[in-house]
Amino acid sequence: MRRTADFLPALRFRWLTPLYDPVLRMAIQEGTFKRRLVEQAKLGAGACVLDLGCGTGTLTILAKQMHPEAEKTGIDPDPAVLVRAREKAERGGAQITWDRGVATRLPYPDGAFDRVVSSLVTHHLTRPDRRAAFREVRRVLRPGGEFHLLDFGPPRTVPMRILAAVLRPLERAADHFDGLLPGQIEAAGFISVAETGRFDTALGPLAMLRAVRPASAG
């Protein structure tokens, strides 16, 4: 059985974790993408939402601020980022459940969530773990529930192709750059998988995806 400790931290090395929030704020307009992701997820009143690989909780807290009536849970295997997420949420008065766990073995019953959101996490997973994680996301979503994802995507411009070539050996993002993510999500049993947005950033090309767990059993 794999340990919860088997994961790639937010900035790859644990000692860099304190720099994660400032780096993201400076390097990319993270608020813009995350806001777009929350808007896309259309969180209704009382919706149960899981932020998979929540890190320092920026997306989870933003979702809570934009939809205070929805129930939010953030999960991440790294205790160091969860401490930061908790502190940020407490400072902002946001009531959020923070759990420790890995995407490949989610500690929730079948159909527990209306939405699963995730940003910049799937390139931390190996291909087999990513496939297992997508199956877990499907399992914990209720029939008709939706998965909203933001991560690296195919480069469409010369600067983005150059950045992707630099990042390819450094990150587990080859499948992202090669446009394989939608197929991997479909293979996990999702329907209506679609790319809904693209952003060229200083960290590389990002893509936003949406997928639906079929409403009928199966």
Ligand SMILES: C[S@@+](CC[C@H](N)C(=O)[O-])C[C@H]1O[C@@H](n2cnc3c(N)ncnc32)[C@H](O)[C@@H]1O
């Ligand atoms: C780049 S950070 C993104 C954090 C946050 N979602 C955000 O957008 O700021 C990647 C996160 O994925 C988490 N992670 C790594 N492996 C994971 C796994 N197997 N299951 C769930 N999360 C994982 C890391 O601990 C880290 O917090």
